[in-house]
Amino acid sequence: MPPTPRGRPPRDTAPPTDEQLIAWFDSGELLDRIGRHFDLADSELFRAAARQAGALTTAGRIDLLSLIESGAVAAVERHAFFTVVQFYVQAIPTLDEPVFRMLAAVDTLVKLGGADGAANWPNDALVEWLRSDPSRADAIISGAGAGDAVVDAHLTFALQVVGDPARARGFIASVEPMLKASAFTALSRMPDADAASRATSIETIGSALAEGADERLSANGLAAILAIASQEPFADGDLVLAALAAPLAARGGGTLFGAAAALWTDKAAARPEIAPVLLEALLDLNPEHKGTTDTLDLGLKKLLDNGHNESVLQFLATC
Numbered sequence: 001m002p003p004t005p006r007g008r009p010p011r012d013t014a015p016p017t018d019e020q021l022i023a024w025f026d027s028g029e030l031l032d033r034i035g036r037h038f039d040l041a042d043s044e045l046f047r048a049a050a051r052q053a054g055a056l057t058t059a060g061r062i063d064l065l066s067l068i069e070s071g072a073v074a075a076v077e078r079h080a081f082f083t084v085v086q087f088y089v090q091a092i093p094t095l096d097e098p099v100f101r102m103l104a105a106v107d108t109l110v111k112l113g114g115a116d117g118a119a120n121w122p123n124d125a126l127v128e129w130l131r132s133d134p135s136r137a138d139a140i141i142s143g144a145g146a147g148d149a150v151v152d153a154h155l156t157f158a159l160q161v162v163g164d165p166a167r168a169r170g171f172i173a174s175v176e177p178m179l180k181a182s183a184f185t186a187l188s189r190m191p192d193a194d195a196a197s198r199a200t201s202i203e204t205i206g207s208a209l210a211e212g213a214d215e216r217l218s219a220n221g222l223a224a225i226l227a228i229a230s231q232e233p234f235a236d237g238d239l240v241l242a243a244l245a246a247p248l249a250a251r252g253g254g255t256l257f258g259a260a261a262a263l264w265t266d267k268a269a270a271r272p273e274i275a276p277v278l279l280e281a282l283l284d285l286n287p288e289h290k291g292t293t294d295t296l297d298l299g300l301k302k303l304l305d306n307g308h309n310e311s312v313l314q315f316l317a318t319c
Contacts, residue, residue: 015040015049018056025062031072034087035080050087054094064091068105074112082118085109092125093132099139100151102129107150123157130161137161144171145179152178159186165197172208180208181220188227199235201228206243213246219254222247222262229268237273244277251284257292260285263299270306279315 016024016038024030030053040046057064067073068088076084088109095102106122113119130137140158143151159168159182168190171183184205192198202225209221225243229235247255259278262269269278285292303312 015045015052018052018061021049021053021056022061028072030062031067031076031084034084035076037083046087047090050090051094053087054091057091058094058096064088064095065097065101065105068108073109081112082116085113085118085121089121089125092122093128095129099136100143100148102126102136103140103150103154107153126154127157127161130157134161141167144182145174145176152176152182155179155182156185156189159183160189163190165190165192165194165201169201169204172204177214177217180213181217184217184220184224188224192228192231195233195235198228198231199239202235202239202243206246209243209246215250215252215254218247218250218252219258222255222258226258226262226266226268226274229274230266232267234268234271237271240268240274241277244274248277248281251281253286253289253292256282256285257289257295260292260296260299264295264302269299270303270308272308272311275303275308276311276314279311283315283319285319 016033021030024033037046038049040049053062053064056062073081073084073088092102092106097105103126106126109122110119113121130140137158140151140154141162144155144158145152155171155178159171165187168183168186171179174180174183187201187205192201205221205225205228209218213221222244225240225247229240248259259269259281263275263278268274282296285296287293300312300315
């Protein structure tokens, strides 16, 4: 075994005991210990310690969520913050907490993460937590639209867990854009083996957008339509094109990015009746929007790989 580098304490090979975790929580040291990875040599041991702390919280011997609520997690040094987040991601699915307390804690963690790509990790843990007891998702769905912004912000995850397209479509009639967007996103992530149900989802989204929508909602709706249409068997092409008419009409930056991304990622977007319509809209792309132009390059390559040479050549000749 190689010697430990000078100045660095040796790594432990055993997880902390329950008594150590309780003592660190009581003394205010727990977050510091977590940020140091408990000085453990193995990541699985670290994850096991998080689940162990979750079990202690459920048993009432410590309270992990209180460290979020008190601002202690917010005060963690940035270099250690995402180690603490990783700890909570492992612990959250093991907890037995009131639904609205958990939503507030997860919301705080995500906001503290800022623009970092890892900021949304706690949402994945929340979905796992909801799946372990579907009544939790039901509580969110029942509470949505009652004026609690945190509940509304997590509606997508609850609908996704319940997996009922008809229940998700019910929110598309809402006057609240966030609830509409949540329904769009949930439907796009929801496997639906019923072709007629998927056709209804596509038509309902398209109709809602035709009644008027801001740019963000239009982009969200376009992505949902194409994701739903990409499930097999494919939806009727005329139905999909009719639904796409409203979000593509405004040619907003977010919508055009969604069109470019769909050409790369969604099977429906590469269909011969749909790809030309997306490409026509992308003729209005601002070339200074580098993220969209780079994504479009990937989409054009995907179309070429799938034999849509004529559509690509016509687009390139026109733009």
